[in-house]
Amino acid sequence: MDYAFIGISFLKIVGLLAFVLGLMNYAVYAERRVSALMQDRLGPNRVGFAGLLQPIADAGKFLLKEQFTPAHVNKLYYFLAPCLAMMPAVITLSVLPFGSTLFGVPMVIADINVGILFIFAIASLGVYGIVLGGWASNSKYPFLGGVRSSSQMISYELSLGLAVIPVFLLVGNLRLTSVVQYQIDHGWLVAPFVGDWTNPVKWLLAIPMLISFVVFTIAILAETNRLPFDLPEAEQELAGGYHTEYASMKFGLFFLGEYIAMITGSGIITTLFLGGWHFPGIPDGSHGWIFGLINIAIFFAKVCALIFFMMWIRWTLPRFRWDQLMRLGWLFFFEIALVNIFLVAIILAYFKL
Amino acid sequence: MAITVPRPNLNWRERMFLPAIAAGLAITIKHFKNMIFRRTKVTMEYPEEKWDPNLPDHYRGAPALVRDTDGRVRCVACQLCEFICPPRAIKIIPGEISKNDRFAKVEKYPNEFDIDMVRCIYCGMCEEVCPEQAIYLRKDYAITGFTREDMVHHKDKLLEIGGVMHGVVLKWNQKK
Numbered sequence: 001m002d003y004a005f006i007g008i009s010f011l012k013i014v015g016l017l018a019f020v021l022g023l024m025n026y027a028v029y030a031e032r033r034v035s036a037l038m039q040d041r042l043g044p045n046r047v048g049f050a051g052l053l054q055p056i057a058d059a060g061k062f063l064l065k066e067q068f069t070p071a072h073v074n075k076l077y078y079f080l081a082p083c084l085a086m087m088p089a090v091i092t093l094s095v096l097p098f099g100s101t102l103f104g105v106p107m108v109i110a111d112i113n114v115g116i117l118f119i120f121a122i123a124s125l126g127v128y129g130i131v132l133g134g135w136a137s138n139s140k141y142p143f144l145g146g147v148r149s150s151s152q153m154i155s156y157e158l159s160l161g162l163a164v165i166p167v168f169l170l171v172g173n174l175r176l177t178s179v180v181q182y183q184i185d186h187g188w189l190v191a192p193f194v195g196d197w198t199n200p201v202k203w204l205l206a207i208p209m210l211i212s213f214v215v216f217t218i219a220i221l222a223e224t225n226r227l228p229f230d231l232p233e234a235e236q237e238l239a240g241g242y243h244t245e246y247a248s249m250k251f252g253l254f255f256l257g258e259y260i261a262m263i264t265g266s267g268i269i270t271t272l273f274l275g276g277w278h279f280p281g282i283p284d285g286s287h288g289w290i291f292g293l294i295n296i297a298i299f300f301a302k303v304c305a306l307i308f309f310m311m312w313i314r315w316t317l318p319r320f321r322w323d324q325l326m327r328l329g330w331l332f333f334f335e336i337a338l339v340n341i342f343l344v345a346i347i348l349a350y351f352k353l
Numbered sequence: 354m355a356i357t358v359p360r361p362n363l364n365w366r367e368r369m370f371l372p373a374i375a376a377g378l379a380i381t382i383k384h385f386k387n388m389i390f391r392r393t394k395v396t397m398e399y400p401e402e403k404w405d406p407n408l409p410d411h412y413r414g415a416p417a418l419v420r421d422t423d424g425r426v427r428c429v430a431c432q433l434c435e436f437i438c439p440p441r442a443i444k445i446i447p448g449e450i451s452k453n454d455r456f457a458k459v460e461k462y463p464n465e466f467d468i469d470m471v472r473c474i475y476c477g478m479c480e481e482v483c484p485e486q487a488i489y490l491r492k493d494y495a496i497t498g499f500t501r502e503d504m505v506h507h508k509d510k511l512l513e514i515g516g517v518m519h520g521v522v523l524k525w526n527q528k529k
Contacts, residue, residue: 037388038381040395312385316377 085129145241
């Protein structure tokens with residue numbers, strides 16, 4: 001273990017975390033503005049130019065509010081839950097390749113060879129925060145939110161896991177950087193325009209990849225508790241669900257966790273299906289640090305586009321009913337993802353790719 | 354009696370919901386686009402833009418005292434408004450007009466006339482009950498203050514809001 005590695009890793013961690021926290025703050029702002037504009041309203045536009053200082057004002061509000069703890073809660077779990085809700089989303093960021101190289105340093109904090117397994121293992125922990133929050137609140141609406149969250153997670157983790165198997169059948173490696181490298185060589189999985197794109201098998205493979213992409217995106221929406229799958233929160237039904245009894249920064253952590261999970265989820269989708277930091281015609285960081293920065297910018301531009309898409313979905317679709325959600329998860333996406341694996345396996349076996 | 358809600362039989366295309374979802378997404382992005390390019394204009398941004406020129410004549414804003422064209426405060430301190438006022442926002446202390454004044458025959462004038470704008474409910478009963486047409490609800494609606502005392506409109510403030518009322522009956526003129 002040399003000190004340079006520790007120092008560089010530390011710098012990467014601090015830089016990425018700071019950037020993602022800033023991005024998350026502005027994702028909240030964007031959510032409010034986008035939702036407002038989609039409903040013909042204006043949204044927050046007073047604090048600073050066009051309301052750009054609103055996130056800072058919000059953060060200040062959260063920090064200065066009273067840390068109120070209701071008398072009837074289970075204290076330990078009550079304090080543990082917000083941290084558990086936020087930490088998995090942050091930890092998952094560590095394996096995402098968010099850029100090529102910058103000054104010869106690979107822009108991924110931990111390039112481990114079980115990348116996607118690590119993501120699933122950690123991301124599944126996110127449900128504990130919600131369930132514990134619901135349980136510790138000792139109140140019926142949070143409890144219902146927690147119960148809903150756990151069963152929703154079980155229904156969607158399956159299709160989430162199964163939907164990415166075709167990707168790894170194709171790539172043959174669980175390391176996320178090699179997924180990105182594969183997409184640089186052979187074209188993005190959902191749009192193989194670069195590399196050997198004249199090969200018709202590539203386009204045949206793009207069909208199951210598109211199915212995988214859709215299923216995975218929907219599962220990520222469910223995983224991050226976004227509409228139309230926000231049953232654990234369900235403001236209209238459960239008065240906020242699992243975070244009803246929370247106030248000030250403890251609520252803030254739940255909120256933060258949700259939005260960081262959105263960023264992480266978008267990052268996973270980008271890495272797996274949309275070519276990661278790669279954009280046709282732009283070289284990687286070995287051609288100069290400016291390209292390294294551009295690669296990072298491309299990655300986060302893709303993430304932002306996906307976040308916008310999530311907001312777009314949110315303000316279009318109504319929430320699913322509970323039985324509809326279960327039916328969708330168990331009877332449709334599970335089967336589609338399963339069939340998709342066989343489809344890809346057959347194509348790969350037949351064409352000897 | 355139980356009512357069975359008829360469920361429509363959807364064909365396979367409708368049951369996929371994807372066309373419906375796409376149509377919904379198109380609608381929301383259309384609204385978003387129109388707002389971005391400022392083609393829709395719904396919200397009026399209040400302190401910068403106001404609706405004031407469009408306020409109707411019968412708008413019930415802050416009550417105010419008026420002077421007539423002779424410059425006399427029309428109020429004769431009869432205290433009817435004080436009695437009718439539902440939230441008891443008005444307080445009048447009458448004074449006597451001196452014998453050698455031009456309007457000596459009016460006899461009383463409001464020495465103090467306070468309207469507590471914290472209490473006022475803008476109902477317009479004072480205007481309705483006034484036999485002298487001396488109190489009117491004007492179009493001022495943004496009445497603010499830092500203390501409760503700030504929110505009490507004294508006589509000079511009320512006259513300032515009210516101004517001069519033209520074209521009303523002048524029943525205390527000398528000739529009448």
